Amino acid sequence: MLNPVRLREFEFILLDEKFPVFSYVEIKHGNETIYVGRVNSIYAYDLxxxxxxxxxxxxxxxxxxxxxxxxxxxxxxxxxxxxxxxxxxxxxxSPLQIANAELVCVLQGNFPNVPECPFDAGLPVYKASKETIEKAFKKGNMPLVVGRLKGTDVSATIDFEEVLKRHIMVTGVTGSGKSYFEVHIKVFEDVLFPISGEEVIKLIIESGFAMLVQGSSNEATYIKSQLEKHIRPSLDTTLKEKTLEEVL
Amino acid sequence: MEIILRASELRDMQITDGRVFRKIKEAGGSVYLCERLHAKFILVDECELVLGSANFTDSGLSDSKSGNLEAGTYYKGAEDDGHVKKMLDYFNNIKKNYSL
Known part of the structure; x- marks a missing residue:
């Protein structure tokens, strides 16, 4: 590692050819911290x-x-x-090759964080392991596989909770998979649909467990009120507060 | 006159300096450069051969009081005995296939 150029960028000397553009690299800093980078470009200087x-x-x-x-x-x-x-x-x-890499994240334990300060020059840079890349790109509690990270065997995921809550813009050149990506997302939106507390109660009755939600027993009243309280006809809030499984 | 010189680093050209090139030019000779040349031999008229450890420099060719301690062979054959011809073929091979 030569120098952290900026907080989110660094350069290192290539000693072998294992690091093509778009490949992922890792830099271990102490026992707990791993900096994860992606090679953006490679310069060659003729000595x-x-x-x-x-x-x-x-x-x-x-x-x-x-x-x-x-x-x-x-x-x-x-x-x-x-x-x-x-x-x-x-x-x-003999050309000296220097790679410029973007800092993707810093892993502390198992979790990716935003880097807060540049790291030390002189540290060795290695090809990132599959495990490191997976941790670096771990997205939320509901990771949705949308493809593969370029140049790796690691699945590319997006956080489905984010998909539901926010707008998404998909960009790319012709043939890069924009339509495929969009179909993927739509399929999931069709499978998951908003459901109300009343509908869940109806399903429980139809399944032959009417005693759980009907009648005037304290238990039935309590279960019915909990279902009505936590399950609202909005996919957004259902997922935000508790999962259906947790409520049930 | 044809000469093959070693040219694998700048230091080689400091050993074989500009005066050598000037002399060869004056004699109407040609110079070839080879990165991996390590052999030391001189062929004369396809019948005489000097072959040995010495570079053709002051220290290589001076006597044992001041120069390097070297060993070499002088061979003079008949024009058709074939031994010198083999070295000539070797020289031409280096010139053709291994020079810069």
């Missing part, structure tokens, strides 16, 4: 290029001014200069 010879000091990334001087100042023989340049490039032409 064979010379630093600006007209500046006084080296920039630390490109080759030294001394080598530049050796090749271009010490000897005036043209063929030697060409040979020296070829020899120089044989030795130095």
């Amino acid at each position: 064979g290029f010379f630093s600006n010879p007209f500046r006084n000091k080296d920039d630390g990334v490109t080759a030294s001014v001394q080598d530049f001087k050796k090749i271009l100042s010490q000897d005036t023989e043209d063929s030697w200069r060409k040979a020296a340049l070829l020899a120089y490039f044989s030795d130095n032409r």
